[in-house]
Ligand code: SF4
C-alpha cells in the first residue's frame with residue numbers, strides 16, 4: 001500500500017468513528033437532557049394566562065407555538081418572518097435528506113427534488129439575515145454571544161457546502177448513500193473521497209455533537225415550557241395541582 | 252433623575268413602541284436596603300451572609316434545578332433572539348440593558364453554565380461566570396429590579412418566564428442571607444400582626460367601626476364592616492391597604508354585600524391577601540398563604556373571596572397546591588371578588604339597581620395588574636363590571652392592555668422608597684398609555700398598583716384619579 005491509500009484508510013476510520021460518536025452524542029445527549037426536563041416536577045401552576053382551560057387546549061397551544069411562533073409574531077414581525085422561513089427551510093431540507101437514509105426512497109421525498117435548491121438558498125439567505133440582524137440591531141448585538149454566532153456560522157457552513165456538493169461540485173450520490181446505509185447497518189464503508197463533501201460531513205457531525213449541549217436544544221425544550229404547556233385548571237372542584245415533592249399543607 | 256424622559260409610546264394607536272437607546276449601568280445604583288436580622292430571623296432566614304455562601308448558594312441552585320422544571324428548561328433553551336429586549340418596563344424606563352429580560356436571566360445562566368454544564372466548567376467561551384461577590388451584587392441589584400410581572404413571557408417564542416428565574420434567584424439569595432429590608436419586614440409583619448401593613452387587630456376593628464359610622468352618615472343605611480364574625484357566609488380577604496389607603500374599595504365591598512344581603516366578614520388573624528412570600532422564598536410563600544385557609548376555618552365560613560389584590564390572586568391560584576384541597580369551602584376555588592360580581596350581574600341581582608350616571612364625572616380606563624392578567628385569567632371580568640357601571644369606558648392602546656399589560660412599576664417587592672427612581676422609570680410605559688386615552692379615572696384591581704400609580708402618574712404628569720373597579724361599582728349601586 002502506498003502512503004496515500006494508508007492515509008485514506010485512516011481518514012475513513014476517523015470519519016466512521018466520528019460519525020458513530022456524533023450519533024451517540026446526539027441520541028443520548030438529547031435523551032438525557034429531555035429526560036431531565038421530563039422528570040423534573042413543576043411544583044406549582046406556572047401557566048401564563050390567558051390560557052386554555054383544558055388539556056387539549058394546552059396541547060394545541062404548544063402545537064401552535066411549534067408551528068407558527070405566535071409569541072414571536074406579537075413581539076417582532078421582522079424577526080418572526082426571518083425565524084419562521086428559516087425553520088421551514090430547515091424542515092424541508094431535513095425532509096429531503098431522507099433520500100440518503102431510506103431505501104427505497106419514498107416518492108414524497110423524491111418529489112422534493114424540484115424545490116430542494118430553492119429551500120437550500122432560502123435557508124442560506126435567512127441565516128445571513130439572522131446574522132446581519134445580530135450585528136445591525138443594537139439590542140440584538142448587545143445580547144449576542146459567541147455561541148450564538150457559532151451556531152449561525154456552523155449552519156451557514158453546512159448550508160453552503162451542502163448546496164455546493166449537490167448542485168455544483170457534484171458528489172456521487174451513490175457513494176454518499178452507501179456510506180450512510182453502511183453506517184446504519186453497522187457495515188461501515190469509507191466515505192466518498194470528495195473534499196467538499198467531507199467538509200459538509202464534518203460540520204454536520206460537529207453540529208450533532210454540539211446540539212444537545214447548546215441553545216439549539218430549544219427544539220426539544222419548547223415542549224417542556226410550563227408557562228405554555230399547562231392548562232389553567234385551578235378552579236375545577238375535586239381537581240387540584242399537586243406538587244410531587246411537597247404535599248404538606250404548610251405548617 | 253437621570254432616566255430618559257422622552258415618551259416611549261410614540262403613537263400607541265399604531266402600536267408603535269419606541270424603546271430608548273441602551274444606556275449601560277443606567278440603573279445599577281438603584282438598590283434595595285438590605286434586610287435586618289430581626290426580620291429575617293423571625294421568618295426563618297439567616298440573619299446575615301452565611302459562611303461558605305458560595306458553596307451554599309450553588310447547592311441551593313442545584314436543589315432548585317431538581318425541583319423546578321421551569322427553571323431547568325429556561326436555563327437551557329433561550330436562543331437570545333432578542334424578542335423580549337424591548338418588552339420589560341424597567342428597560343423601557345431606564346435604558347439599562349441589564350433590564351432586558353434576557354440579560355436578567357443571563358445573570359443566572361452564566362452561573363448555571365459554570366457550575367452545571369461541561370462546557371461552562373471548562374472555559375469562558377461559553378459565557379460562564381463564577382458565583383462571586385461581583386455576580387452576587389448584580390443579582391441583588393437586577394433581580395430586585397424585576398417585578399415578576401411575566402410580560403416578557405408573553406413575547407418569548409418559548410414562553411420563557413423571567414419571573415420564575417427571578418423567584419429562583421431570590422430564593423437562592425435568601426438562603427445564603429441576602430434579602431431586602433422591605434420584603435422581609437412585610438413578611439415578618441404578617442406573622443406578627445396578620446397583614447402587610449402591621450395593623451394590630453384592635454386598630455383594624457376600630458377602623459371598620461369608623462367606616463360604618465361614616466358610611467351610615469353618608470347613605471343613611473346600616474352598612475356593616477364585620478370583623479371576626481363566626482359562621483359568616485363569606486370571608487373576604489382584602490389587601491390590608493383597602494382598610495386604610497384605599498377605603499373607597501373597602502366601602503365598595505361593604506355596599507356590595509349589603510345590597511346582596513350577604514353575611515360577610517374579615518378576619519383579624521388574616522386580613523391580608525397580598526403574599527410577599529412570592530418575592531422571597533417558597534417556605535414563606537406557603538406559610539403566608541396558609542393563614543388565609545386557617546382564618547377561614549377558624550371563622551367557619553362557607554367560602555373565601557379574595558379582594559382587589561394582584562399578588563393575593565397569584566397566591567390564591569397556588570392555594571390548592573400549597574395548602575391542600577379546598578373542598579371544605581364552596582367552589583369555585585379560588586374565588587375572586589370580580590368573578591363574584593360578574594356572577595351576580597349575570598344572575599340579574601343588580602337589575603334596575605345601577606345608576607351609571609353616578610360615574611359620569613369620570614372617563615374611566617382600566618389597568619390590568621400583571622398578576623390578574625398574566626397569572627390569573629382575570630381579563631374580562633373587571634371590564635364587564637366597568638361596562639356595567641360606567642358610561643365612559645375607554646381602553647388604552649392594544650399593546651399595553653390585557654396579557655400585554657405593563658406592570659405598574661412597583662410589583663414584586665419593589666414598592667419601597669429607596670427604589671423610587673426605578674419605580675418611576677418602570678411606571679413610564681403605563682403612564683404614557685394612560686395619557687394617550689385622556690381618561691381621568693384609572694381603575695385597577697391591585698393594592699400595589701393603587702399605591703404606585705398615583706405617584707407615577709403624578710411624576711409623569713398624567714392627571715388621573717386611581718381607584719378600584721369596586722369603588723366605581725359601589726358609586727353606581729342604588730342601595
Ligand atoms: S424572547 Fe425568549 S428566547 Fe428570545 S431572547 Fe428573550 S428569553 Fe431568550
Ligand code: SF4
Pocket residue numbers: 338339340341350351352355396397398399400401402403404412413414417658
Ligand atoms: S418579569 Fe416583568 S419585570 Fe421581570 S424581566 Fe420580565 S418583563 Fe421585566
